[in-house]
Amino acid sequence: MRHHFLPPILALALLVAWLSPAPVDVQAVPGRSDFGVNTHIASRYPVQAGFDGAVDLVAGTSAGWVREDFHWYWLEPEQGRFDWAIYDRAIARLAGSGVNIIGVLNTAPAWATPFPDDAPGRPSYYAPDPAAFARFASAVVTRYRDRVRFWQVWNEPENVRYWQPQPDPAAYAALLRAAYPAIKSADPNAVVLSAGVVPTNIGFIRAIADNGAWGSFDILAVHPYVDPFSPENGQIGAGDVSAVKTLVDNLGRKPIWATEFGWSTGPADRDPRGVDEETQANFLVRASTLLRAAGVEKVIWYNLKDTEPRNLYGLLRRAGGPADLSQPKPSLAAFRTLNQQLAGAAPVGLIDLGARQVVVDFEQFGTWRRGDQPNGSFSADGSQRYTGNIAGRLDYIFPGGGNDFVVFTPRPAIPLPGSPGQLGIWVYGDGSGHALKVWLRDAEGETLQFRLGFVGSAGWSFLSTTINGQVEPYNRISGGGNLRLDFPATLVAIVLDDEPDSRSGSGSIWLDDLTAISGPEAYGVRFVRGGDTIDALWSPGGAFVNLPTAAPVGTVIDRWGNASQIDAGNGAFGLSLGPSPIFLIHRAVQAFAPQPAPAPAPAQPAPQPSAGPCRSFPETGFAVCGRLLEYWERNGGLPVFGFPIGPEEDMLIEGKTVRAQWFERNRLELHPQNAPPYDVLLGRLGAERLEASGRNWFDFPKGDPRASLYFPQTGQAIAPEFRQYWSSHGLNLDGRPGYTLEESLALFGLPLSPPLMEVNPTDGKTYLTQHFERARFEYHPENRGTPYVVLLGLLGRETTGKR
The missing domain is CATH 2.60.40.1180 (Golgi alpha-mannosidase II)
Structure with a gap:
């Protein structure tokens, strides 16, 4: 969004x-924050005396979200026999505290796997029967649908610990395809998350789509662990998460949530040393904000309390058993402050x-020599450039089957000015997600490799990384030394590396303005x-x-x-x-x-309308053409968007020049770098008009969580007068008749207010009104018996002042 x-x-x-x-206010209401914690209260606090204190503690942090395991082996130890007692009490307490709950459906009983005699009564991580899992999911969702709307299908299936005998993306895709309709049937308002996958296993995520399950979840979950590295050196947002975003752009956009991440304050499976408690608290805040900046919508820390001698990721120490909450680490206070200060913030x-200095602008292209790998070419080209007239065009051919890469070395090597802390480059991507790296040689003759980031979709983006930290031994290309860059240093190569190694294919990207960031x-x-x-x-x-x-x-x-x-x-x-x-x-x-904005481009001819057929509207004197016309006609036309009230033209939106056109009720924006249908996006005018009127939607009274079409993200439910209209309109994203919850959300956005009696800006009369992110719904009782009892506000006219 x-x-x-x-x-x-x-x-x-x-x-x-x-x-x-x-x-x-330090008493910020739970549920408003985009941050949360893995609590595991139902599964780790088996008596109410234990989890009451844990629920109160979490609520006191103003957390927005908790993640709870719904263990299948525990809830249905024998086929058809359920034991709900502990979960009923724990979920009632959590829901009553105001936090949003993500329920993880996982951990099969042995009877539901191919090995029914394996450890009866104990958890099994063998792949379960999809039909049996779907029946289990339906039963759980049916029971808790009034308290839990977000359901996650399994945990880390790319990890052999949780999917035995070995990870199998085809089998997990089959589980998703079986579970998704069962969950939606039990609760049409349910939102389904894929299992959290550590994004270094991006090939597993791609395989989910290859096996036909991309449409079988609503939100893509990742577990962006980067320990033992810091959030910055591990590139927690700009690294693997960026690669996942590029993949999502290609496969079909979905929100990305981080449902686990963290650092241990002692030996852990990922880090034999761990970090001290102060460092853990610092990393929690730094990583959480970096993930939000990278576009991750919800960020859930792992976990609440340590329960074993290793993997000490908790906000509280292990001493005293699960119910002892008396020994918080500094990270608990850091988590509370994070929630309180960023509640409701975007x-x-x-x-x-830092101070930026362009090291290479590619105008004087110079000499670049390809390495031993015959996988591409690097040449001067002006068809795409960020500044000036020339950029470097990198063409690649990766045959696949192994680690393919191509290396280009400048002759002579290019000195870096001073001792910069970061290095970056502008990249015009091709949506491949391949890794762009540099080799830097330091004063000791040691050549080290740094990953700048992953190649994104078409359009210019800035990839950068810190270069003043220690690198892994495998990132030493040659020489010996301390695995740190000792200045002065030179750039000795630019590298494009296939990601993942099994990928094959060819493409072209452009590079411009290699930049050192000092200070x-x-x-x-x-x-x-x-x-x-x-x-x-x-x-x-x-x-x-x-x-x-x-x-x-x-x-x-x-x-x-x-x-x-x-x-x-x-x-x-x-x-x-x-x-x-x-x-x-x-x-x-x-x-x-x-x-920084690019240098002014040479004067260009006046912009022309989009290629394709046009339709003129004498009512306003403007025409709609090409892709915008197709989008306008396919997604509601006049009742939804209204007449055009201006030409298609370049507009400055969010600091960028975007091709767009104003309509009576909204603004349509062209984003050709995105795959259809996301190459046309709607303005968020409902929220903008509220803000322009001086009203903050966070201050509105909240709706009843038990209501139909309730959205915990904003605490509002769609008014009964508007439900039918909202559900019967949407953006046609899947090509099938009718509209899903996601398609209606894509058109109108989330409700931001309760139903209100308001004076209409157009005719001065009072109507029942409800504000949404991208629309304003108005109830016109004088139109009963016609299709126009619900009308959309003329937000485009109000924003532009055009009549």
Whole structure:
């Protein structure tokens, strides 16, 4: 889901004094945050005296989400005999606390696997019979559908520990195909998550689609563990998650949620040493905000409490048994602060805190020599460029069956200026998801490999990585040394590596403006909520930064939740950052743009309408053409979008130039880098109009969670007067007749308000009204007996002022 944000109204600074924004109330309501924790209360607290305290503790953190195992072997130990007692009590307590619950359907009883005599009464991780699993899923969802709407099918099937005798994506796809209709039949409002997969196994995710199950879940779950590395060196958002996003763009867009990740405070399966407790707390906040900046919609930490001597990922220490909650780690307070400060806030992107210097602009292309692998070419080309007239075009051919890559070395090697902390490059992608890497040679003669990121879809994106940390031994290409880059250093190669190794195929990408980012290593992620900007800021090694602002005063909240006031000077806050993140609440100096704008392009001819047939509308004097016309006609036409009220033209939207056209009720945007039907996107005008009116949807009274078509993401339910209209309209995403919940959501978005009696801006009359992300529903009783008893507000006209 894309978010459009209105820039701050800077003129207000001339009229009134800016006040220091207040931090979010420490009693923030559970359920509003996008962050959560794996609680496992039902399965690890077998008596109510144990889980009552755990539920209260989680609610006290203002967590938005919890993840609970629904163990099949426990609930149905014998075929057809269910034992609901413990789950009934635990789920009732959790649901009553206000948090959103993700139920994980997993861990088969032996009787449901090919090995019924294997450890009877104990869990089995052998692949279960899909039909039996579907019956189990239906029974669980039916029982808890009034309290749990989000259901996850299994856990880490790419891991031999959880799918025996060995991972099998075809078998897991069959499980999804059986479970999805069973869950939807038991609760049409249920939302189904795929099993969380560690995204280094991206080939497993692709195989789910190859085996016909891409349509058998609503949300793609990943487990982005990067330990033993830090969130930054492990590229927790810009690395494997970026590759997953590219894959999703190609296969069909779905929301991405992280349902597990973390760092252990002792020996773990992934890290024999672990980290100290302070570092765990810092990594929790840093990784959570980086994942949100990367587009991950929900971020769920693993886990609440340590229960074994190893794998100490919990927010509480192991001592005293499961019911002893008296020994929190610092990460518990960090988790509470994260939820409280970012409840209801939407991510904008990364903040650029370093000084940039272009190292190679490719205008003077020079000499590049291909390595021993005959897998491609690198040449000067002007058909795509980020700045100037020339970029480097990299053509590749990967035959597949093994690790294919191609290496290009500059002659002579290219020196890096000074001692930069990061290196990046602009890439025009082809949607392949292959890994782009560089080889850097340091003062000791040691050549090290750094992964910049993964090649995305068509369009320019900036891939970058830190280059001042220690690399893994396998990323030493030649020489000897300390596995760290000792400056001065030179660029000795650009590498494109197939991802995963089994991939085959060919393509072309363009590279431009190789850039060194200097200054102390510092990071920032920007969020917005209402009129406030909330910046999460830190520096692993310590740094002083100046952050531009339009406010004379801001509020700083440390990792423990302590607040203090900070004064700005000369339009900026001077901040001493360390490894422990802070939250700075202020009002930004301008609409946020995480990357520098390209140099002005040469003057271009006036834009022409999209190629294809056109339809003129004499009612307004404008025409709709090509892809926009096709989209307009296929997805509702006049009742949904209204007449065109302007030409198709280039518009500045979210800091980028986008081809778009205004209609009476919405704005249609062309994004040709996306695969259909997502090459046309709708403006988020419902939310924008609410914000323009000075109303914050978080402040509206919440709806009844038991209501039909209730959405916990916003705490609202669709009013009975609008349910039929909402359910009978949508974007046709699957080509089948009728509209699914997801297709209606794609058209209208989530409800943002309860039904309200409001004065209509068009005719001045009062109607029952409900606000959605992309629409405003109006109930017109005077039109009873006609198809027009429900009308959509003229948001396009109201936004543009055109009549």
